[in-house]
Amino acid sequence: MPNWETPLNEKNADAGADRRSQLRDRLIDIAQETVAAQGLAGLKARDLAAAAGCALGAIYTAFHDLDELILRVNARTLARLEAALDAAFVDAEAEQALEAMARAYLSFARKEEPSWRALFEHRLPPGAPVPAWYADARNRLFGRLDAPLAQLLPGRDATARAALARTLFSAVHGVVALGLEEKIAETPPKLLDEQLGVLIRLLAAGLMMESARLI
Amino acid sequence: MPNWETPLNEKNADAGADRRSQLRDRLIDIAQETVAAQGLAGLKARDLAAAAGCALGAIYTAFHDLDELILRVNARTLARLEAALDAAFVDAEAEQALEAMARAYLSFARKEEPSWRALFEHRLPPGAPVPAWYADARNRLFGRLDAPLAQLLPGRDATARAALARTLFSAVHGVVALGLEEKIAETPPKLLDEQLGVLIRLLAAGLMMESARLI
DNA sequence: AATTCGGCATGAACACCGTTCATTTTCTTG
DNA sequence: CAAGAAAATGAACGGTGTTCATGCCGAATT
Numbered sequence: 001m002p003n004w005e006t007p008l009n010e011k012n013a014d015a016g017a018d019r020r021s022q023l024r025d026r027l028i029d030i031a032q033e034t035v036a037a038q039g040l041a042g043l044k045a046r047d048l049a050a051a052a053g054c055a056l057g058a059i060y061t062a063f064h065d066l067d068e069l070i071l072r073v074n075a076r077t078l079a080r081l082e083a084a085l086d087a088a089f090v091d092a093e094a095e096q097a098l099e100a101m102a103r104a105y106l107s108f109a110r111k112e113e114p115s116w117r118a119l120f121e122h123r124l125p126p127g128a129p130v131p132a133w134y135a136d137a138r139n140r141l142f143g144r145l146d147a148p149l150a151q152l153l154p155g156r157d158a159t160a161r162a163a164l165a166r167t168l169f170s171a172v173h174g175v176v177a178l179g180l181e182e183k184i185a186e187t188p189p190k191l192l193d194e195q196l197g198v199l200i201r202l203l204a205a206g207l208m209m210e211s212a213r214l215i
Numbered sequence: 216m217p218n219w220e221t222p223l224n225e226k227n228a229d230a231g232a233d234r235r236s237q238l239r240d241r242l243i244d245i246a247q248e249t250v251a252a253q254g255l256a257g258l259k260a261r262d263l264a265a266a267a268g269c270a271l272g273a274i275y276t277a278f279h280d281l282d283e284l285i286l287r288v289n290a291r292t293l294a295r296l297e298a299a300l301d302a303a304f305v306d307a308e309a310e311q312a313l314e315a316m317a318r319a320y321l322s323f324a325r326k327e328e329p330s331w332r333a334l335f336e337h338r339l340p341p342g343a344p345v346p347a348w349y350a351d352a353r354n355r356l357f358g359r360l361d362a363p364l365a366q367l368l369p370g371r372d373a374t375a376r377a378a379l380a381r382t383l384f385s386a387v388h389g390v391v392a393l394g395l396e397e398k399i400a401e402t403p404p405k406l407l408d409e410q411l412g413v414l415i416r417l418l419a420a421g422l423m424m425e426s427a428r429l430i
Numbered sequence: 431a432a433t434t435c436g437g438c439a440t441g442a443a444c445a446c447c448g449t450t451c452a453t454t455t456t457c458t459t460g
Numbered sequence: 461c462a463a464g465a466a467a468a469t470g471a472a473c474g475g476t477g478t479t480c481a482t483g484c485c486g487a488a489t490t
Contacts, residue, residue: 041338045448055469060449121336130397166402167390167410174389175382182345187381195382202421209420260477270440275478434489440482447476454469460462 024062026052028072032115035073039114040121043070067124071134074122077115078137084108085144094148095204101144102172102200106192109176120177142166152207168203175199239277241267243287247330250288254329255336258285282339286349289337292330293352299323300359309363310419316359317387317415321407324391335392357381367422383418390414 030051034043045066049056063069088104090097109116124130145165146158153161179192187195245266249258260281264271278284303319305312324331339345360380361373368376394407402410 044446046446049470056448056471057450057469058467061468066448121338123336135397163406163410164413166393167414170390170393170410171386171414172389173393174387175385177392178381178385178388182350191378195378195385198379199382199386202418202425205421205424206417206419209424210417259475261475264441271442271477272440272479273438276439281477432490434487436487437485439484440480442479442481444479445477448474450471450473451469452471454467456465456467458463458465460464 023052023054023058027054027059027062027069028076031069032073032076035070035118036112036115040070040118067122067128070118070122071124071131073115074119075134075137077112077119078141080112081105081108081116082141082144085141089144094151095200095207097148098145098168098204099197099200101148102196103193105172106176106179106196109180110189113180142169145169153211155211171199171203172196238267238269238273242269242274242277242284243291246284247288247291250285250333251327251330255285255333282337282343285333285337286339286346288330289334290349290352292327292334293356295327296320296323296331297356297359300356304359304362309366310415310422312363313360313383313419314412314415316363317411320387321391321394321411324395325404328395357384360384368426370426386414386418387411 027048030048031043034048034051043066045059046056049059052058059066059069063072084104084107085101088100090100142162142165145168146161149156149161149164149168153164156164175196176192179187179195242263245263246258249263249266258281260274261271264274267273274281274284278287299319299322300316303315305315357377357380360383361376364371364376364380364383368379371379390411391407394402394410
């Protein structure tokens with residue numbers, strides 16, 4: 001039954017681990033597509049096994065939990081989000097770079113809304129610690145804001161910049177998250193674009209003032 | 216069996232509707248306590264029925280869904296949040312009023328974290344429209360910011376102020392939400408307090424500039 | 431006052447979920 | 461080639477929200 005693409009010339013030592021890692025990747029691929037199309041709630045163990053052509057129990061030989069699988073899917077979403085932010089990064093004025101990244105964040109959230117929502121909807125069971133590799137991926141996001149902030153506030157040290165980056169990112173996220181919530185007759189796209197512009201303008205003005213104060 | 220506090224002198228016409236509304240209130244009370252203690256995930260139909268001393272099916276004579284019950288619980292949380300914001304409202308300088316309300320929001324989220332989280336964690340099934348009474352309660356929240364904004368930006372009309380209020384609220388919400396997420400070794404309370412202060416200072420500075428530009 | 435009747439509370443049953451584990455199958459190894 | 465180890469399998473388990481045939485109770489009628 002598990003006749004999928006038998007690796008003919010693979011009689012090497014640990015073929016089992018290889019097949020397992022193949023299964024892992026395949027499951028992550030399918031789960032990613034499912035989440036992208038139907039959101040976190042659409043991810044069911046039985047459907048996943050059927051789509052992967054493996055047994056239900058096989059999922060649990062590749063992952064300890066569905067939670068672990070979801071974290072892997074979310075890690076890929078984070079990577080795509082990072083790439084989108086990097087692509088939007090313009091090396092020009094700091095304020096323009098910040099605005100470009102904010103708009104890229106909104107654009108990504110719109111284009112991949114179910115996957116993006118999954119980043120924040122998913123909660124692991126109480127008491128379970130967030131894996132370090134996932135927390136790292138999350139924190140890497142904020143780092144994207146560091147360069148523009150360093151340009152705007154040369155006097156600040158790295159830790160202060162990191163905190164500020166987190167704050168600005170959170171503020172933008174809040175506007176995007178509440179703006180995209182219940183899009184039925186709530187915050188039409190154009191208005192949300194404007195709101196984001198207003199936020200950036202206000203924050204940038206505040207940053208300018210801050211920078212002037214410190215010089 | 217349903218011997219709970221039989222209303223002796225109530226031989227009025229429609230005693231059935233009265234009993235049903237009593238049950239409704241009781242279920243909301245208990246659900247509210249459960250959500251406050253254990254979060255949305257801790258709300259189970261069977262436990263709820265047991266705690267209310269009614270049959271499992273009785274829940275569905277009082278509410279169509281558990282979703283409907285959750286919306287009622289969330290509406291009460293929104294009311295408490297409104298009260299907390301009103302209590303923090305100081306009639307002094309607009310900037311101080313905005314900061315006081317932002318801090319009140321953070322304080323409420325900390326003090327009633329599971330209930331507050333439930334406001335944003337809960338999603339009703341796709342296609343189900345948000346009841347008008349709930350959307351109203353949500354939008355009333357933003358209205359709390361209108362008075363300070365009117366003071367800061369006298370030139371703006373009401374709809375522009377409403378949009379701005381929503382934006383500012385969303386930004387504060389974002390900082391609070393991401394700040395309280397995974398509090399394990401992440402954003403210690405003092406740092407979060409500072410972050411919120413920074414956000415308010417930046418936004419207020421931007422608003423001052425905006426106001427100066429329009430005069 | 432006895433009897434019928436309508437409507438509502440009841441909780442066993444249903445459909446579905448994530449997860450487990452005895453069993454079977456497969457592969458490696460002596 | 462046989463014997464053993466390792467891994468995949470899917471029926472079964474415990475849990476979820478929701479339903480619905482049943483029986484009960486109270487009100488209306490004769």
